[in-house]
Amino acid sequence: MPIQQICTVAGMTRLDASTWWMVLEAGKLVEEHGLRGGQFLHIKCGDGQLLRRPISVAYAGWDEPEDLVTLIFEVRGEGTRWLSRRKVGDELDVLGPLGNGFDMSKEGRYLLVGGGIGVPPLMEYAERSKPPKAAVLGFRTKDKAFPAIVSRFEEACEKTCLCTDDGTLGYHGFVDGQVRDILAKDNSFTDILACGPRPMLKSVVKVAAEFGVPCQVSMEERMACGVGACLGCAVKMKDGTMRHVCKDGPVFRAEEVDWDG
Numbered sequence: 001m002p003i004q005q006i007c008t009v010a011g012m013t014r015l016d017a018s019t020w021w022m023v024l025e026a027g028k029l030v031e032e033h034g035l036r037g038g039q040f041l042h043i044k045c046g047d048g049q050l051l052r053r054p055i056s057v058a059y060a061g062w063d064e065p066e067d068l069v070t071l072i073f074e075v076r077g078e079g080t081r082w083l084s085r086r087k088v089g090d091e092l093d094v095l096g097p098l099g100n101g102f103d104m105s106k107e108g109r110y111l112l113v114g115g116g117i118g119v120p121p122l123m124e125y126a127e128r129s130k131p132p133k134a135a136v137l138g139f140r141t142k143d144k145a146f147p148a149i150v151s152r153f154e155e156a157c158e159k160t161c162l163c164t165d166d167g168t169l170g171y172h173g174f175v176d177g178q179v180r181d182i183l184a185k186d187n188s189f190t191d192i193l194a195c196g197p198r199p200m201l202k203s204v205v206k207v208a209a210e211f212g213v214p215c216q217v218s219m220e221e222r223m224a225c226g227v228g229a230c231l232g233c234a235v236k237m238k239d240g241t242m243r244h245v246c247k248d249g250p251v252f253r254a255e256e257v258d259w260d261g
Contacts, residue, residue, distance in 0.1 A: 002042075002227065003033065007094045009086050010068060015146045019117075020084050022071045029096060030060045030067035037124025038101030038195075038218060038251060041071065042226040044093035045079035052095065053079040054223045054246070058120035059127070072120035072149065098226055099250050102216050104129045108190025111182065111213075112157070113175055113204055115196030116140065119149060121218060122195055126156040131190070134159040134182065138175035138200070142168035176203035183211040191216060194254075205254040215254035221245040236261030 011023030029035040037059055042052040059070040075081050086092065102125055104110060110133040112122045119137050126135060135157045139145045141164055154160045161178050162170030171178045179192070194204045195218035208215040221233040226246045233245040236258040243249065 001033075002096055002098050003029075004093065004095045005029075006091050007069075008066075009088050009090045009092065012086060012088055013148075014084075015072075015148065016143065018075045019144075019146070020073055020075070021148065022073070022083075022086070024069045024071065024092065024094070025066040026060075026069040026094070026096075027066055029069065031062050033097055035060045035067070035069065035097035036101050037128075038121050039097045039099045040226075040246075040250070041069070041094050041096040042098055042223075043083065043095075046082040049079045049082065051079070051223075052226060053083065054098070054226055055083075056117075056121040056218075056250075057097075058123045060124065070120075070123075072117070074117050095226060099246060100248070101125075102193045102218070102251050104131060104191075104193070106190050107131060109133060109188065111136065111179070111189045111192045112153075113179055113192055113194040113196075114138065115175055115200040116144070118194075118196030118200070118218065118220070119153075122193060123149065123152055125193060126153045133157050134161070134189075136161045136163065136175050136178045136182065138163040138165075138178075138196070139169070140165050145169055174203065175200060176207050179204055180207045180210075183207065183213060187211040187213055189213050194218070196220070201254075202259045205257075205259065208254065216251055217254050217257065218250045219245045219252060219257075220250070 007024040013021040040054045112135040114122045115138040135153045192215040201217045223233045234242040
């Protein structure tokens with residue numbers, strides 16, 4: 001059950017002109033309410049904004065006297081611009097935990113695949129999960145592959161492959177190309193966990209299906225209420241039903257989603 005509470009900004013780091021690393025003192029959202037990476041918080045971004053902004057959780061940890069939650073976000077409009085101007089000590093009106101994260105309950109090997117701002121929600125799964133795992137991280141250009149984020153994956157994973165759209169770092173191309181190369185050599189992964197824009201997810205899901213590897217996807221959709229009361233984030237499933245990214249997701253089994261809907 002999500003709760004509404006006031007959280008205090010404990011850290012605010014600018015990664016580049018449009019990307020911020022925020023740490024919140026979040027009461028007992030982790031310890032008592034089970035908040036974890038891959039879920040999201042719905043944050044009120046100023047009195048002038050009617051709708052809250054959904055921000056994915058990169059890392060959620062127990063601490064004293066309050067739990068600490070890491071949010072990494074890009075400025076994409078007035079709401080996130082307001083959020084980027086917060087200072088340490090400022091208070092935020094927060095609703096959470098919301099949504100469902102990835103399932104890594106099965107023993108085995110996992111392949112984490114993130115694109116752009118879809119990389120941070122996988123960070124906790126890289127660091128905290130016991131199963132061995134590899135990671136494929138895609139960015140537009142080298143300047144967007146922030147060392148503060150990439151290094152966390154490199155330390156936690158057996159192998160971390162970097163991709164850039166322009167070829168300035170790592171593999172020149174999109175993440176699905178690197179995923180294809182990995183699975184062509186070894187398709188024994190228990191699951192692929194993918195987070196990023198819909199076109200990227202669709203491509204990764206196609207490659208996973210070709211090699212017979214199960215896949216979970218974290219969907220990005222515009223949200224309004226954040227609790228499943230409206231249809232702002234509805235996505236079509238293969239069985240013809242509509243499901244809410246905010247309440248039923250954001251993580252779905254790839255085979256459930258109608259990628260052509």
